[in-house]
Amino acid sequence: MTERVLTPRKRGFLFLDAHPTGCARLVSDMWDACPEPATQPPADGGPVALVIGSSAGYGLAATLAGLRRAGIRGIAVSFEKGPGERRTATAGWYRTAATAALAREAGRDLVFLNGDAFSDAVKDEVADLVEQRFGGRLDHLVYSVAAPRRTDPDTGTTYASVLKPIGAPHRTKTLVFDADGTADVREAVTDPAEGDDIARTVAVMGGTDWERWIDRLGARGLLAEGFTTVALSYLGSPLTAAIYRRGTIGAAKAHLEATARTLHERLAKTVAGRAVTSVNGAAVTQSSTAVPGIALYTGLLRGVLGERLVPPVRQLAELWDRLTGASPLAVDDEGRVRLDGWELAEDIQAAVSERWAAVTTETVEDLADIDWFRAEVCRLYGFAVPGVDYAAPVETEVPWPARPAQGGRSTRAGGRRMTEFDESERLIRAGRAEAYAASFAKLCAYPVGELLDAAGVGAGTYVLDVGTGPGTVAAAALARGARVTAADPEPSMLALAARTAPEAATRSAMFPELPFADGEFDAVVANFVLNHVGRPRAALAELRRVVRPGGRVAVTVWAKPPAPGQALLGRALAAGGAVRPPHLATGPDPDEDFPRDEAGLAALLAAAGLADAACATLHGDHRASREEWWSAPAAGVAGSGRLFRAQTPGVQAAIKRHFDLFGAEFTDPDGLLRLPHAALLAWGRR
Structure with missing residues (x-):
C-alpha cells in the first residue's frame, strides 16, 4: 500500500497534491446537495449522455447532477494524471473515482474514459462505446472543456490560449494570499493581446472542437432523434468584463456561441435536435482562480449573497431539467440558456460594485467572505473538507474506474x-x-x-x-x-x-x-x-x-x-517482500x-x-542502463510496476536494493545491463 499523510503544498492557488479522501467526500457532498427529481428516473434505460470535461468544475457538476437528477447513463471523458512516485494523482482523478462509485451505487451505467478530448482517437473510442454498449443512440452531449492548449488533429499544430484584454492594458484589483494565508488586495496590470493571441485562444477555447465532436458522432449515425447538446460557459459581471468577456477569452466565448447557432441549424434539420450554450453563475473552479480579479469578485459576491449563492451542482440540476424536458429549454435573444440570473440581478451587482470600490487589504475580510473562498480553493484539491481526518494516512494509489458490468457481468x-x-x-x-x-x-x-x-x-x-x-x-x-x-x-x-x-x-x-x-x-x-x-x-x-x-x-x-534477464524485476520484487494487493489480478x-x-x-x-x-x-x-530499466517499475509501467507502486516505502526501498544487487549479475564492463530474454x-x- 502507498499510504501517506498529506498536507497542502501549493504555489498561489495551485496545489501540488490532492487528498483522495477529501476529494471523495467533496463529491459525496455535491451529490447530497443535488436536488432529487420529483419522480425517480428509471434504473435502466435512462437517457444516454456524453459529458466532456467531467472531472472538475461545471463538468463535474453536470456529471453528478445528470446521474442523480436525470438518471443518465453513458460516457464521461476527462484528462487526468494518475499517482506518481513523488506526487499524488490529480484531484480530478480522485473525484472521478468517487463519482464512479456513486454511479455504481445508483445502478447507472457510466463509463469513464481518461484521454485527450481534443484527439480523434478519444472521439472514435467514444463513438465505438455508444455504438456497441449503448445501442448506437446518444441523447445528450455536454461540453465543458477548460484547457490551456489544444493540438489540431488535422495539422498537428498546438495552440496555447492566453488571458489578456483586447486593445489596451487592463488594471484591476485582484486577490492574493500571503504564505501565512492572509488575504491581500493588490493591483494587477495585464498587457493587451498582440499578434495571433486572439486567434490562438479561439482555437483552444472556441467552438471548433465541440463542432468536431458533433461532426464525428453524426457521421457515424449516433445522434438520436431530438438530440440536444450544450456547451457550458460563463458571462460574468461588468466588473470583470474587460479581462473576461471583452478579452481574449470573450472572443473565444463569442465563437462558442456562434458555433452553437451553426450547430443548432444543422441539428434541427437532421435529427430535430438543438444546440445551445449555457451561461452559468459564478463558482470557485481551478480555471477561474487564474483570471485576475475573478477571485476577489467571487469572494465579494459571496459576501453579498451568503448562503443564497447557488452552487454548481444545483445550477446543473436545473440545466438537466431543461435538457430532458422536465422544464422548458428557454433561451435568451442570443440563444443562450441563462442560469446566472441570481448572480447578475441588478440589486446584487449594485451591492457587489459598492464593495468592489471600497475593498482594500484592510477591509477585505469585512467586505468579502474570505474564509469561505480560501476553504473553497482548498476543497478543489480535497483539503479543508469537513469530516476528513487529515492527520490519518491515506491510500494514494487509487485506480481509474473500471468499466461497469452490463447485465451482472463484464461484457461487450x-x-x-x-x-x-x-x-x-x-x-x-x-x-x-x-x-x-x-x-x-x-x-x-x-x-x-x-x-x-x-x-x-x-x-x-x-x-x-x-x-x-x-x-x-x-x-x-x-x-x-x-x-x-x-x-x-x-x-x-x-x-x-x-x-x-x-x-x-x-x-x-x-x-x-x-x-x-x-x-x-x-x-x-x-x-x-x-x-x-x-x-x-x-x-x-x-x-x-x-x-x-x-x-x-x-x-x-x-x-x-x-x-534470466527477463526475471530480474520479478526476483527483486519477491526478495524485497512485495505483497500483491487484491485489486491487481494475477x-x-x-x-x-x-x-x-x-x-x-x-x-x-x-x-x-x-x-x-x-x-x-x-x-x-x-x-540498457540500470536507470533506464528501473524507470519502468518506478513509473508504474506494466504489472511489475503496478505491483511495485502498491508497496509501502520500506518495501519499495528493499526491492530497489535487491534490484541493484541482482543487477550486478548482468552488468557489462561498460556499466550497461545485458539482459537475456526469450x-x-x-x-x-x-
Whole structure:
C-alpha cells in the first residue's frame, strides 16, 4: 500500500497534491446537495449522455447532477494524471473515482474514459462505446472543456490560449494570499493581446472542437432523434468584463456561441435536435482562480449573497431539467440558456460594485467572505473538507474506474466477456505511454522484423497492428510499403502511435471484440499482446476473424519460464517482500490460458482455426542502463510496476536494493545491463 499523510503544498492557488479522501467526500457532498427529481428516473434505460470535461468544475457538476437528477447513463471523458512516485494523482482523478462509485451505487451505467478530448482517437473510442454498449443512440452531449492548449488533429499544430484584454492594458484589483494565508488586495496590470493571441485562444477555447465532436458522432449515425447538446460557459459581471468577456477569452466565448447557432441549424434539420450554450453563475473552479480579479469578485459576491449563492451542482440540476424536458429549454435573444440570473440581478451587482470600490487589504475580510473562498480553493484539491481526518494516512494509489458490468457481468457487444484481468491490464496502461516508450517498448521492438516477415507484410499489404502501443510495429510496416491500421484501447498509446507512424490510420479497439469487418485485412500482427488479455483463446479467434481467407496472423508472447534477464524485476520484487494487493489480478482465466512454450502457442493458433500453425523461440540480449530499466517499475509501467507502486516505502526501498544487487549479475564492463530474454513467435494462415 502507498499510504501517506498529506498536507497542502501549493504555489498561489495551485496545489501540488490532492487528498483522495477529501476529494471523495467533496463529491459525496455535491451529490447530497443535488436536488432529487420529483419522480425517480428509471434504473435502466435512462437517457444516454456524453459529458466532456467531467472531472472538475461545471463538468463535474453536470456529471453528478445528470446521474442523480436525470438518471443518465453513458460516457464521461476527462484528462487526468494518475499517482506518481513523488506526487499524488490529480484531484480530478480522485473525484472521478468517487463519482464512479456513486454511479455504481445508483445502478447507472457510466463509463469513464481518461484521454485527450481534443484527439480523434478519444472521439472514435467514444463513438465505438455508444455504438456497441449503448445501442448506437446518444441523447445528450455536454461540453465543458477548460484547457490551456489544444493540438489540431488535422495539422498537428498546438495552440496555447492566453488571458489578456483586447486593445489596451487592463488594471484591476485582484486577490492574493500571503504564505501565512492572509488575504491581500493588490493591483494587477495585464498587457493587451498582440499578434495571433486572439486567434490562438479561439482555437483552444472556441467552438471548433465541440463542432468536431458533433461532426464525428453524426457521421457515424449516433445522434438520436431530438438530440440536444450544450456547451457550458460563463458571462460574468461588468466588473470583470474587460479581462473576461471583452478579452481574449470573450472572443473565444463569442465563437462558442456562434458555433452553437451553426450547430443548432444543422441539428434541427437532421435529427430535430438543438444546440445551445449555457451561461452559468459564478463558482470557485481551478480555471477561474487564474483570471485576475475573478477571485476577489467571487469572494465579494459571496459576501453579498451568503448562503443564497447557488452552487454548481444545483445550477446543473436545473440545466438537466431543461435538457430532458422536465422544464422548458428557454433561451435568451442570443440563444443562450441563462442560469446566472441570481448572480447578475441588478440589486446584487449594485451591492457587489459598492464593495468592489471600497475593498482594500484592510477591509477585505469585512467586505468579502474570505474564509469561505480560501476553504473553497482548498476543497478543489480535497483539503479543508469537513469530516476528513487529515492527520490519518491515506491510500494514494487509487485506480481509474473500471468499466461497469452490463447485465451482472463484464461484457461487450455480443455478450463476449471482459475479465478482471482485462480491466487490471487496462488500468496498468492508462496514461503511461511515454514511460512505456522510454523503457519496455525498446525491448519489445526486437522481434518486429521477424513478426512482419511471419505475417507476410510487404508493399501493398493491408495490415492490422493490434495493441500498437507506441506504434513501433506500425512504423516498421509502413517502411515496407504496407497500408496500416494501428489499434489500441489506451488513448495515450494511440496518440503516441500517431506521432510514431503518422501515415497509419489509428483506431481505438479492445478485446474481446474488435470493431472491424470479417476478413478486412491481409495480415494481422499482435506484438506481445496475448500476454495482456484475460481470454487469449478468444482474442486469437478474433484476430483470425478479421484477416482475409489466405491471410496470415502472427503474434509474439514472452516465454515461460522466463529467461534470466527477463526475471530480474520479478526476483527483486519477491526478495524485497512485495505483497500483491487484491485489486491487481494475477492472470488470465485458467481455462483460457495456455503453456507459454512453442508447442503451447502453436496449439493455440491451431485451435483458433489457423492452418499451418508454427512457433519459434527468439533469443536476444537487451542492453540498457540500470536507470533506464528501473524507470519502468518506478513509473508504474506494466504489472511489475503496478505491483511495485502498491508497496509501502520500506518495501519499495528493499526491492530497489535487491534490484541493484541482482543487477550486478548482468552488468557489462561498460556499466550497461545485458539482459537475456526469450520470446515466442507464432504464425498461421486463415
